Amino acid sequence: MESLPDVSIIGLGKLGAPMLACFAAKGFKVTGVDVMPERVETINRGVAPVYETGLQELLTAAQGRYRATTDIIAAVAQSSVTFVIVPTPSLPDGTFSLEYSLPAFETIGQALREKDDFHLVVMTSTVMPGATDSAIKTTLETASGKRVGVDFGLCYSPEFIALGSVIDDFLNPDFILIGESDARSGDMLAQIYATVCDNNPPAQRMSFVNAELTKIAVNTFITTKITFANMLARMCENLPESNVDVVTAALGMDTRIGSKYLTGAIGYGGPCFPRDNVAFAALAREIGSPATLAEATDQFNRLEISRLTDLIKAKRPDNGVIGILGLSYKPNTDVIEEAQGLLLAKSLAGEAIPVIVYDPAALDNARRALGTSVQYADTLETVLQAADVVVVVTAWEQFKRIDLEMLAHNAPSVSVLIDCWRMLDGEALGAVLEYVPLGVGAGKPQFQSLTEGSRL
Numbered sequence: 454m455e456s457l458p459d460v461s462i463i464g465l466g467k468l469g470a471p472m473l474a475c476f477a478a479k480g481f482k483v484t485g486v487d488v489m490p491e492r493v494e495t496i497n498r499g500v501a502p503v504y505e506t507g508l509q510e511l512l513t514a515a516q517g518r519y520r521a522t523t524d525i526i527a528a529v530a531q532s533s534v535t536f537v538i539v540p541t542p543s544l545p546d547g548t549f550s551l552e553y554s555l556p557a558f559e560t561i562g563q564a565l566r567e568k569d570d571f572h573l574v575v576m577t578s579t580v581m582p583g584a585t586d587s588a589i590k591t592t593l594e595t596a597s598g599k600r601v602g603v604d605f606g607l608c609y610s611p612e613f614i615a616l617g618s619v620i621d622d623f624l625n626p627d628f629i630l631i632g633e634s635d636a637r638s639g640d641m642l643a644q645i646y647a648t649v650c651d652n653n654p655p656a657q658r659m660s661f662v663n664a665e666l667t668k669i670a671v672n673t674f675i676t677t678k679i680t681f682a683n684m685l686a687r688m689c690e691n692l693p694e695s696n697v698d699v700v701t702a703a704l705g706m707d708t709r710i711g712s713k714y715l716t717g718a719i720g721y722g723g724p725c726f727p728r729d730n731v732a733f734a735a736l737a738r739e740i741g742s743p744a745t746l747a748e749a750t751d752q753f754n755r756l757e758i759s760r761l762t763d764l765i766k767a768k769r770p771d772n773g774v775i776g777i778l779g780l781s782y783k784p785n786t787d788v789i790e791e792a793q794g795l796l797l798a799k800s801l802a803g804e805a806i807p808v809i810v811y812d813p814a815a816l817d818n819a820r821r822a823l824g825t826s827v828q829y830a831d832t833l834e835t836v837l838q839a840a841d842v843v844v845v846v847t848a849w850e851q852f853k854r855i856d857l858e859m860l861a862h863n864a865p866s867v868s869v870l871i872d873c874w875r876m877l878d879g880e881a882l883g884a885v886l887e888y889v890p891l892g893v894g895a896g897k898p899q900f901q902s903l904t905e906g907s908r909l
């Protein structure tokens with residue numbers, strides 16, 4: 454077997470750190486780089502720098518095959534392939550900034566100036582269509598004095614991972630997306646993925662701009678699909694005896710539609726979906742193409758919180774306290790960016806409604822975002838003890854434990870339970886309080902608990 458190329462990874466955050474662990478676990482020698490010395494030091498101690506399922510175990514298992522540094526030049530010198538996974542934050546107009554990326558590419562270019570052997574540079578962060586072939590390529594060529602596609606290779610290859618399952622998603626992707634400067638570079642990257650992935654995924658190879666457009670188009674299609682399911686859910690709430698799960702279960706059986714991400718519930722959030730959708734619309738406007746579909750998705754999604762706030766206010770007894778269960782944007786992560794639970798807490802607190810919140814992983818992050826505007830609970834039970842109306846916002850597995858016995862022991866005043874994901878046994882709970890599942894019409898109850906309770 455040919456020997457594995459040594460890999461360097463620039464940016465050891467929510468995506469970069471799991472990628473370092475995956476490569477190292479598969480036998481690659483990996484050098485990670487970050488501008489944050491404490492992040493570098495954490496990795497060098499073999500400790501996971503971010504909250505991610507399975508990351509600590511993988512880092513422990515792969516010890517000895519990775520190290521981290523703040524020195525990009527040394528990392529590039531010691532490797533044959535460099536992945537760049539730094540933030541590309543959204544600008545006010547919705548497009549992505551290269552403010553963190555270009556300094557990294559500049560230093561990579563300086564390192565390439567000193568290298569004789571062929572080196573492959575891979576941009577993994579999400580960028581706007583056009584960025585790789587213009588600013589990124591120019592920065593690398595100017596700093597290195599060499600030509601992309603001739604003296605060294607450049608690929609744009611974003612990941613389609615969800616936080617909470619980054620490792621599993623990275624090792625088992627539906628497909629690999631590669632925008633390539635030349636066939637040699639594309640071959641090299643495809644070979645690396647063939648080694649590191651467990652499921653022998655098909656590769657889609659293309660030009661930079663097509664790959665850049667594909668990345669944001671995938672996420673915009675998914676946000677559209679989620680929003681369609683949410684629109685159905687809102688309709689069912691106004692249509693007696695209807696149930697969104699019954700409808701989407703049938704819809705999902707049509708292979709042209711498919712069942713993934715077709716659960717009508719609450720808005721989407723997180724660090725990717727909202728901003729990729731907005732960037733897609735921004736690009737369409739910029740190039741004079743219709744952006745209406747992506748814009749409508751974003752508008753519908755933003756209004757979900759005010760709809761939920763109105764429902765809660767209508768159900769709230771005088772002076773009632775609202776308990777919010779779930780602040781992370783999805784289960785199994787501590788990330789609260791654009792999370793519906795967090796936005797709901799802000800919305801209610803903004804109307805001077807007393808709120809108590811709990812999340813199994815995201816409380817520390819939520820404290821930083823919400824300050825003293827809400828009360829914090831260390832357990833699920835504490836929320837039940839304090840609240841009059843409880844809203845299950847994130848489909849964390851542990852919230853499925855809420856049952857009659859738990860309510861009897863812990864919930865003296867809960868009169869309404871709003872279940873955004875229909876995770877709980879509504880028929881049983883309905884005997885002791887008003888159980889309000891989203892996406893279900895009035896009349897003959899049609900409770901149908903989801904086994905997944907998640908969009909995945």
Ligand SMILES: NC(=O)c1ccc[n+]([C@@H]2O[C@H](COP(=O)([O-])OP(=O)(O)OC[C@H]3O[C@@H](n4cnc5c(N)ncnc54)[C@H](O)[C@@H]3O)[C@@H](O)[C@H]2O)c1
Nearest residue numbers: 464465466467468469487488538539540541553557578579
């Ligand atoms: N998190 C996700 O779910 C996800 C999914 C798909 C794509 N992405 C994309 O991946 C990129 C990174 O996302 P993330 O969530 O891992 O970000 P993150 O903020 O968690 O991590 C980025 C890391 O890069 C470091 N960094 C910044 N500038 C640097 C530089 N010049 N040199 C070295 N290190 C530097 C930061 O200190 C940080 O540790 C973004 O473009 C994002 O859109 C993220």
